[in-house]
Amino acid sequence: MAGIYIHIPFCKTKCHYCDFYKSTDFGAKTDFLGALKQEIAERKNELQNEAIASIYFGGGTPSVLKIEEINDILTLVGEHYQLAEDVEITLEANPDDLSEAFLEGLKTTIINRLSIGTQSFNDHDLKSMNRRHNSRQALTSIRAAQDAGFQNISIDLIYGLPNQTLAAWEANIDQALALNVQHISAYHLTYHEGTVFYDYLKKGKIKELPDESSLEQFKRLLSRLEEAGFEQYEISNFARNAAYSRHNKAYWERKKYLGFGPSAHSFDHQSRRWNVSSLRKYLQAMEQKLPYWETEILSEQDQYNDYMITSLRTKWGISTEYLTQNFAAKYVQHFQKEAEKYVASKHLSCENKVYKLSVEGLFISDKIMEELFYIE
Numbered sequence: 132m133a134g135i136y137i138h139i140p141f142c143k144t145k146c147h148y149c150d151f152y153k154s155t156d157f158g159a160k161t162d163f164l165g166a167l168k169q170e171i172a173e174r175k176n177e178l179q180n181e182a183i184a185s186i187y188f189g190g191g192t193p194s195v196l197k198i199e200e201i202n203d204i205l206t207l208v209g210e211h212y213q214l215a216e217d218v219e220i221t222l223e224a225n226p227d228d229l230s231e232a233f234l235e236g237l238k239t240t241i242i243n244r245l246s247i248g249t250q251s252f253n254d255h256d257l258k259s260m261n262r263r264h265n266s267r268q269a270l271t272s273i274r275a276a277q278d279a280g281f282q283n284i285s286i287d288l289i290y291g292l293p294n295q296t297l298a299a300w301e302a303n304i305d306q307a308l309a310l311n312v313q314h315i316s317a318y319h320l321t322y323h324e325g326t327v328f329y330d331y332l333k334k335g336k337i338k339e340l341p342d343e344s345s346l347e348q349f350k351r352l353l354s355r356l357e358e359a360g361f362e363q364y365e366i367s368n369f370a371r372n373a374a375y376s377r378h379n380k381a382y383w384e385r386k387k388y389l390g391f392g393p394s395a396h397s398f399d400h401q402s403r404r405w406n407v408s409s410l411r412k413y414l415q416a417m418e419q420k421l422p423y424w425e426t427e428i429l430s431e432q433d434q435y436n437d438y439m440i441t442s443l444r445t446k447w448g449i450s451t452e453y454l455t456q457n458f459a460a461k462y463v464q465h466f467q468k469e470a471e472k473y474v475a476s477k478h479l480s481c482e483n484k485v486y487k488l489s490v491e492g493l494f495i496s497d498k499i500m501e502e503l504f505y506i507e
């Protein structure tokens with residue numbers, strides 16, 4: 132089983148926190164769609180005889196596409212790749228695009244999961260992040276998607292915002308829970324260089340939330356979602372009734388995936404490939420039949436480090452049995468030595484030779500990951 136990721140690199144406006152590759156110039160949309168289709172067709176041999184279990188339209192803003200454009204892409208994918216009968220097809224959608232007419236159109240496609248970029252139900256938060264929607268649209272878009280018949284809906288939320296109080300965050304969580312969605316992704320705000328928030332931070336216009344407040348918000352998120360029957364299956368991802376994101380789960384399980392479009396990544400166990408993060412360069416190279424990507428062959432060390440990155444933050448954890456079967460003894464020894472320190476400090480637990488992060492460990496997972504890495 133394998134996955135397909137399709138990057139739609141357009142946004143009507145840019146949010147203050149976001150560093151995903153996107154452009155606000157829609158002038159090249161038709162050329163992009165042509166080039167995207169060319170890439171989809173040209174790479175068909177890379178996943179021969181592999182059933183596609185998930186397709187994920189990410190962005191940018193995939194919901195800026197017209198229904199015909201989405202259908203054209205999916206028809207082409209279906210012609211060149213072997214889709215599993217129960218393939219999960221997700222579209223990332225922004226609330227302001229989810230009109231009744233658009234949702235009705237989406238229901239006529241084979242898309243069967245929506246990931247709605249709600250971010251917050253609070254008007255002040257939404258304004259400060261430069262989102263295009265307000266709290267009313269946040270609510271109505273999710274209800275409209277449910278009314279249109281979508282039964283597998285995920286919503287994205289961001290916490291750890293400057294000055295965000297625990298009460299305001301809790302109100303957001305409660306609102307999300309009241310909507311009865313199947314999946315919630317809740318991300319702590321990251322300040323990425325090149326974004327407006329990063330610039331504000333450097334200029335002292337905003338202040339990072341203190342660590343204690345972030346930890347409090349994180350803990351409240353875990354307890355409220357657990358009470359409501361959600362299972363945390365990755366540091367930022369929660370599902371009811373095992374409605375895990377099949378695309379993300381496959382990524383964490385190191386299944387093969389192909390990524391189409393500018394900035395999209397691909398992985399086939401032995402190598403990683405990433406397309407250029409520039410629509411102009413992507414189109415130019417495609418036209419001149421030149422490579423628009425770079426590839427890296429993964430050494431054993433890279434593969435071990437990849438296993439740490441993809442497994443540490445999931446509920447499935449890191450298995451020493453898997454390590455022993457797949458890696459030289461020096462990697463296993465390094466892992467056990469470093470991991471045991473964190474077992475002693477209760478940041479990691481170890482059961483049946485599987486190491487998992489505790490709640491305290493989840494909060495310092497970057498630091499733990501760094502120490503588990505093997506760097507020669």
Ligand SMILES: C[S@@+](CC[C@H](N)C(=O)[O-])C[C@H]1O[C@@H](n2cnc3c(N)ncnc32)[C@H](O)[C@@H]1O
Pocket residue numbers: 148149150151189190191192193223224225247248249250287288289318319320321322323
């Ligand atoms: C590809 S992005 C956005 C998809 C869609 N265009 C939208 O805006 O809803 C996927 C998600 O990553 C999260 N995200 C992006 N940048 C982030 C940041 N700097 N900190 C925390 N979460 C972030 C947001 O929750 C966002 O919905």
Ligand code: SF4
Pocket residue numbers: 141142144145146149150151153190191192225248
């Ligand atoms: S969060 Fe979504 S809408 Fe906002 S800039 Fe990023 S990709 Fe575009």
